[in-house]
Amino acid sequence: MIRDATAADLPALMALERAAFAADAQTARSMRWLVDRANSRFRVIEAPGGVGALSGYCVLLFRRGSRVARLYSIAVDSAARGQGIGARLVADALASATKRGDTVMRAEARMSNRSSRGLFAAAGFVETERLVDYYPGPEDGIRLKKQLERD
Numbered sequence: 001m002i003r004d005a006t007a008a009d010l011p012a013l014m015a016l017e018r019a020a021f022a023a024d025a026q027t028a029r030s031m032r033w034l035v036d037r038a039n040s041r042f043r044v045i046e047a048p049g050g051v052g053a054l055s056g057y058c059v060l061l062f063r064r065g066s067r068v069a070r071l072y073s074i075a076v077d078s079a080a081r082g083q084g085i086g087a088r089l090v091a092d093a094l095a096s097a098t099k100r101g102d103t104v105m106r107a108e109a110r111m112s113n114r115s116s117r118g119l120f121a122a123a124g125f126v127e128t129e130r131l132v133d134y135y136p137g138p139e140d141g142i143r144l145k146k147q148l149e150r151d
């Protein structure tokens with residue numbers, strides 16, 4: 001089941017974040033800011049069996065006056081990867097942005113992140129621009145875009 005994140009999810013979100021991103025993980029403070037932020041859609045998928053654990057999350061950011069949505073971050077628990085959870089989270093994000101009237105979704109990924117680039121390609125994103133030294137390391141990134149269909 002996909003649902004909106006709440007402040008009660010923060011411990012599980014941070015566990016997922018640290019395991020998925022290691023040195024690139026967001027701080028608890030910025031995660032909380034994302035959960036509380038009005039102009040965002042922060043969605044989670046609960047792990048089977050409950051007890052508060054999460055199988056995945058996805059954060060979509062909007063800007064007032066802009067029709068471009070940004071898929072800011074997505075992660076799936078390593079034990080739950082390869083089962084379509086990432087694809088479900090992306091589909092949910094695309095549906096939210098389309099409903100809001102957005103015309104484009106953009107995202108970024110590390111050049112070396114094959115799973116992320118594969119996930120976005122499978123969802124119909126195209127790679128539009130190389131982002132030199134965009135990530136700590138430093139490492140280049142790649143910008144991805146998807147044109148959204150009208151509802």
Ligand SMILES: CC(C)(COP(=O)(O)OP(=O)(O)OC[C@H]1O[C@@H](n2cnc3c(N)ncnc32)[C@H](O)[C@@H]1OP(=O)(O)O)[C@@H](O)C(=O)NCCC(=O)NCCS
Binds near residue numbers: 082085115120
């Ligand atoms: C990227 C990530 C969210 C994918 O989640 P997932 O639940 O494993 O993805 P899915 O099972 O839904 O896969 C959907 C599609 O993505 C692509 N994909 C997923 N993992 C892949 C991999 N390791 N290599 C290449 N393509 C991959 C495939 O096209 C796949 O479709 P298929 O299974 O029909 O071939 C997950 O690997 C993850 O959390 N990685 C660590 C955090 C991260 O890098 N986040 C992205 C930051 S930009």
